[in-house]
Amino acid sequence: xxxxxxxxxxxxxxxxxxxxxxxxxxxxxxxxxxxxxxxxxxxxxxxxxxxxxxxxxxxxxxxxxxxxxxxxxxxxxxxxxxxxxxxxxxxxxxxxxxxxxxxxxxxxxxxxxxxxxxxxxxxxxxxxxxxxxxxxxxxxxxxxxxxxxxxxxxxxxxxxxxxxxxxxxxxxxxxxxxxxxxxxxxxxxxxxxxxxxxxxxxxxxxxxxxxxxxxxxxxxxxxxxxxxxxxxxxxxxxxxxxxxxxxxxxxxxxxxxxxxxxxxxxxxxxxxxxxxxxxxxxxxxxxxxxxxxxxxxxxxxxxxxxxxxxxxxxxxxxxxxxxxxxxxxxxxxxxxxxxxxxxxxxxxxxxxxxxxxxxxxxxxxxxxxxxxxxxxxxxxxxxxxxxxxxxxxxxxxxxxxxxxxxxxxxxxxxxxxxxxxxxxxxxxxxxxxxxxxxxxxxxxxxxxxxxxxxxxxxxxxxxxxxxxxxxxxxxxxxxxxxxxxxxxxx
Amino acid sequence: xxxxxxxxxxxxxxxxxxxxxxxxxxxxxxxxxxxxxxxxxxxxxxxxxxxxxxxxxxxxxxxxxxxxxxxxxxxxxxxxxxxxxxxxxxxxxxxxxxxxxxxxxxxxxxxxxxxxxxxxxxxxxxxxxxxxxxxxxxxxxxxxxxxxxxxxxxxxxxxxxxxxxxxxxxxxxxxxxxxxxxxxxxxxxxxxxxxxxxxxxxxxxxxxxxxxxxxxxxxxxxxxxxxxxxxxxxxxxxxxxxxxxxxxxxxxxxxxxxxxxxxxxxxxxxxxxxxxxxxxxxxxxxxxxxxxxxxxxxxxxxxxxxxxxxxxxxxxxxxxxxxxxxxxxxxxxxxxxxxxxxxxxxxxxxxxxxxxxxxxxxxxxxxxxxxxxxxxxxxxxxxxxxxxxxxxxxxxxxxxxxxxxxxxxxxxxxxxxxxxxxxxxxxxxxxxxxxxxxxxxxxxxxxxx
Numbered sequence: 001x002x003x004x005x006x007x008x009x010x011x012x013x014x015x016x017x018x019x020x021x022x023x024x025x026x027x028x029x030x031x032x033x034x035x036x037x038x039x040x041x042x043x044x045x046x047x048x049x050x051x052x053x054x055x056x057x058x059x060x061x062x063x064x065x066x067x068x069x070x071x072x073x074x075x076x077x078x079x080x081x082x083x084x085x086x087x088x089x090x091x092x093x094x095x096x097x098x099x100x101x102x103x104x105x106x107x108x109x110x111x112x113x114x115x116x117x118x119x120x121x122x123x124x125x126x127x128x129x130x131x132x133x134x135x136x137x138x139x140x141x142x143x144x145x146x147x148x149x150x151x152x153x154x155x156x157x158x159x160x161x162x163x164x165x166x167x168x169x170x171x172x173x174x175x176x177x178x179x180x181x182x183x184x185x186x187x188x189x190x191x192x193x194x195x196x197x198x199x200x201x202x203x204x205x206x207x208x209x210x211x212x213x214x215x216x217x218x219x220x221x222x223x224x225x226x227x228x229x230x231x232x233x234x235x236x237x238x239x240x241x242x243x244x245x246x247x248x249x250x251x252x253x254x255x256x257x258x259x260x261x262x263x264x265x266x267x268x269x270x271x272x273x274x275x276x277x278x279x280x281x282x283x284x285x286x287x288x289x290x291x292x293x294x295x296x297x298x299x300x301x302x303x304x305x306x307x308x309x310x311x312x313x314x315x316x317x318x319x320x321x322x323x324x325x326x327x328x329x330x331x332x333x334x335x336x337x338x339x340x341x342x343x344x345x346x347x348x349x350x351x352x353x354x355x356x357x358x359x360x361x362x363x364x365x366x367x368x369x370x371x372x373x374x375x376x377x378x379x380x381x382x383x384x385x386x387x388x389x390x391x392x393x394x395x396x397x398x399x400x401x402x403x404x405x406x407x408x409x410x411x412x413x414x415x416x417x418x419x420x421x422x423x424x425x426x427x428x429x430x431x432x433x434x435x436x437x438x439x440x441x442x443x444x445x446x447x448x449x450x451x452x453x454x455x456x457x458x459x460x461x462x463x464x465x466x467x468x469x470x471x472x473x474x475x476x477x478x479x480x481x482x483x484x485x486x487x488x489x490x
Numbered sequence: 491x492x493x494x495x496x497x498x499x500x501x502x503x504x505x506x507x508x509x510x511x512x513x514x515x516x517x518x519x520x521x522x523x524x525x526x527x528x529x530x531x532x533x534x535x536x537x538x539x540x541x542x543x544x545x546x547x548x549x550x551x552x553x554x555x556x557x558x559x560x561x562x563x564x565x566x567x568x569x570x571x572x573x574x575x576x577x578x579x580x581x582x583x584x585x586x587x588x589x590x591x592x593x594x595x596x597x598x599x600x601x602x603x604x605x606x607x608x609x610x611x612x613x614x615x616x617x618x619x620x621x622x623x624x625x626x627x628x629x630x631x632x633x634x635x636x637x638x639x640x641x642x643x644x645x646x647x648x649x650x651x652x653x654x655x656x657x658x659x660x661x662x663x664x665x666x667x668x669x670x671x672x673x674x675x676x677x678x679x680x681x682x683x684x685x686x687x688x689x690x691x692x693x694x695x696x697x698x699x700x701x702x703x704x705x706x707x708x709x710x711x712x713x714x715x716x717x718x719x720x721x722x723x724x725x726x727x728x729x730x731x732x733x734x735x736x737x738x739x740x741x742x743x744x745x746x747x748x749x750x751x752x753x754x755x756x757x758x759x760x761x762x763x764x765x766x767x768x769x770x771x772x773x774x775x776x777x778x779x780x781x782x783x784x785x786x787x788x789x790x791x792x793x794x795x796x797x798x799x800x801x802x803x804x805x806x807x808x809x810x811x812x813x814x815x816x817x818x819x820x821x822x823x824x825x826x827x828x829x830x831x832x833x834x835x836x837x838x839x840x841x842x843x844x845x846x847x848x849x850x851x852x853x854x855x856x857x858x859x860x861x862x863x864x865x866x867x868x869x870x871x872x873x874x875x876x877x878x879x880x881x882x883x884x885x886x887x888x889x890x891x892x893x894x895x896x897x898x899x900x901x902x903x904x905x906x907x908x909x910x911x912x913x914x915x916x917x918x919x920x921x922x923x924x925x926x927x928x929x930x931x932x933x934x935x936x937x938x939x
Contacts, residue, residue: 003599005606015836016570016834023922032711032739035735035739040607040840051833052576052833055595056576058596062580064581072586076492082578082583084539086574087547093550094760101550114530130622130626131817131819134626136816137816144666166818171816174633247526248516248519248524249523249524271583272826273582275587276765276820276823322663323655323764325763330764330765331764331765337543340531340539341533341535342491345532349493355512356495356504356507399590432503460593469791479616480605480606480608
């Protein structure tokens with residue numbers, strides 16, 4: 001059964017929600033401004049709840065099973081976080097209230113800034129960016145502002161390794177920079193010779209994903225940072241893979257100048273089917289004054305009688321606001337809750353188990369799937385989804401077949417430096433039993449790929465819909481239904 | 491903690507990997523910096539963390555117990571219970587971006603429903619799946635307009651009555667770019683009519699961006715400025731309040747090329763500023779220039795209707811440095827909230843909320859204007875916000891209001907030097923006549939003291 005669209009379910013005259021009638025005299029809007037046609041669907045509350053409940057049941061989610069999407073860190077979303085984020089004292093706070101009336105929100109933000117600084121090894125944090133890519137943009141703008149403030153205006157080149165995250169190049173060009181791709185060497189590290197060749201006085205910096213999208217920690221990380229710094233460039237760290245580093249190493253200690261955190265990855269705030277995320281950035285001392293505000297600061301230290309007072313600050317040379325209001329506050333509450341539940345030792349355990357899980361899977365699968373970079377990995381690793389003796393099978397076929405076994409596929413076709421990449425990140429919240437079950441499916445599919453490739457080509461077989469015609473979608477481009485026409489027809 | 495491993499599991503796994511200790515997996519990390527001691531507080535149990543956060547949250551005074559007349563881009567509206575009930579479904583909130591459509595039809599069809607409702611509400615032809623918020627949606631409109639003219643038009647005219655934080659965000663996004671942002675300089679009267687922008691629009695203009703109702707709550711007829719914009723070959727953008735569109739002529743009807751908006755009023759809690767929802771709609775002919783995710787309708791091999799993310803060739807993960815924007819994760823769950831909200835209200839409910847806002851705001855304005863020391867500025871019709879000239883600084887008034895359990899209006903002097911002692915008051919369906927009368931009588935006391 002296909003679930004109808006909202007407007008197809010509409011019945012004229014139905015309505016779920018009513019509001020109390022006006023208790024004030026009526027005022028008329030001048031007729032020329034009045035809207036005459038408002039063709040929104042008309043539904044009962046039962047209609048609405050059933051529609052969205054039925055739709056929800058068509059989704060795969062962490063709550064139903066493992067979600068091994070590489071670089072996405074799809075870990076379990078703790079329930080208590082949902083409760084704390086919805087506490088009335090947080091949920092009903094208006095972003096523009098006088099600071100004296102929202103000391104609780106400011107205290108939480110201040111402490112989260114402090115925790116993130118400590119975890120990443122930085123001297124300043126802004127919680128403002130709304131997502132990872134937004135944090136990247138913020139970080140690159142800060143680096144540019146830093147160079148400009150020193151009168152160093154000829155720098156326009158940014159280096160991005162071929163093993164970096166996909167958003168990096170788009171971020172750089174949004175900031176008007178010339179992107180130069182850096183090759184990886186045979187072991188998956190940045191090729192130091194290639195890097196050295198690009199390190200000149202036009203270098204803005206390097207966007208460095210470490211561990212990279214192969215799941216490998218760059219063994220030459222300190223040399224890489226030094227080369228960039230010696231050329232006057234700065235190092236931007238893509239913190240999407242921070243789950244591998246909690247309590248293991250602090251990017252700030254390695255010389256990174258800026259790093260964004262993905263609260264919706266490392267700190268378990270739910271991905272929401274495509275957001276909201278939250279992408280705070282941490283910076284080294286020389287960049288603190290460039291952070292986008294508002295930053296939360298202590299305006300008066302507390303004592304025995306008076307609590308500490310917090311307030312907003314726009315740093316001296318700030319690049320300016322990157323969005324309205326105070327960042328994704330409800331996601332900050334979730335991340336704060338999460339950090340408090342784990343504590344310092346617990347955070348290290350997260351990384352240790354994320355890495356343990358990835359290496360365990362890597363060992364179980366490497367004899368069946370080609371593992372092009374075969375070394376100890378961090379929180380994820382990349383296999384090839386193809387075999388010389390099964391020429392028609394690609395990563396996509398394997399992925400689609402996994403759905404028949406009730407699993408979500410890994411990230412496909414990324415990073416681009418591995419053919420038919422299957423990028424697998426199990427996260428620390430999967431048990432050994434869950435990983436074993438995943439392995440069984442992967443081994444079974446490898447066998448099917450050789451014995452019955454059609455089974456894979458036609459997969460998935462048991463999902464609510466089969467493989468969808470993406471060419472038709474892009475060609476005919478039906479992006480909404482004509483609500484007015486559908487309602488008028490009824 | 492949420493790590494399921496037992497000691498036995500760990501031992502077995504380490505043995506398969508072929509190392510003795512878990513620490514042995516981290517030999518690639520420089521030893522001098524390996525395993526830092528993190529100076530953060532020790533772990534709490536769930537019971538303790540809930541108590542701690544109850545404590546912290548209760549030091550806030552909020553719109554829950556205060557009577558709220560603060561708006562300025564974020565509004566205290568009633569959120570029907572069913573909205574959060576749907577958001578709390580793990581199938582929605584613990585799902586990833588729907589890259590695998592066969593097992594993500596719930597998210598994809600919801601996005602399609604959302605896109606349909608946004609296009610209907612704005613009177614436009616296409617909508618994307620969301621931007622971060624009202625401010626970044628405007629910043630993306632600027633990017634899109636610039637890209638639309640292939641960089642040949644470098645001027646963007648913004649109304650001084652566009653939200654100050656949106657204008658600041660546009661400027662941050664365009665640091666060091668060739669785009670020149672004009673129209674809102676300090677010497678321009680922020681309360682002037684949009685037609686004051688006419689002299690700024692020239693052949694180099696890529697976009698003219700206004701707000702509807704504007705930051706001061708006012709409603710204008712944009713026909714003259716839309717015509718002038720189109721005569722110069724530029725795009726016309728409007729940042730709209732979606733609740734107001736339940737009552738007001740939709741921007742698509744008077745020629746907007748881009749409509750953005752802050753979707754927070756559509757069923758999202760105030761949450762101290764986020765996460766909110768950036769709405770973005772445009773004309774069909776501009777769809778390929780638009781940033782952000784798009785859900786499109788198609789069929790599977792059996793001809794069954796289904797939805798996929800489409801036109802992905804515009805996006806960062808395919809086009810890399812040539813992408814229209816770097817946006818990736820956006821506001822999926824917030825778009826879902828607004829879709830559920832609009833489904834519950836329907837055309838009758840949205841119209842009713844909009845009318846209640848309008849009427850209560852007008853009652854409040856009328857009553858405040860009876861106070862000798864306060865003057866409501868009335869040079870244009872308004873929706874649910876209006877500007878009041880006050881006898882003393884706004885922060886002093888707000889301090890007194892707060893003592894009476896009232897969250898006063900926004901202090902316009904923070905953003906507009908010429909508007910010190912001017913307060914922006916917002917009224918919604920949440921404010922009863924009694925609340926409004928209390929505001930008025932408390933304001934009267936302020937000057938009697």
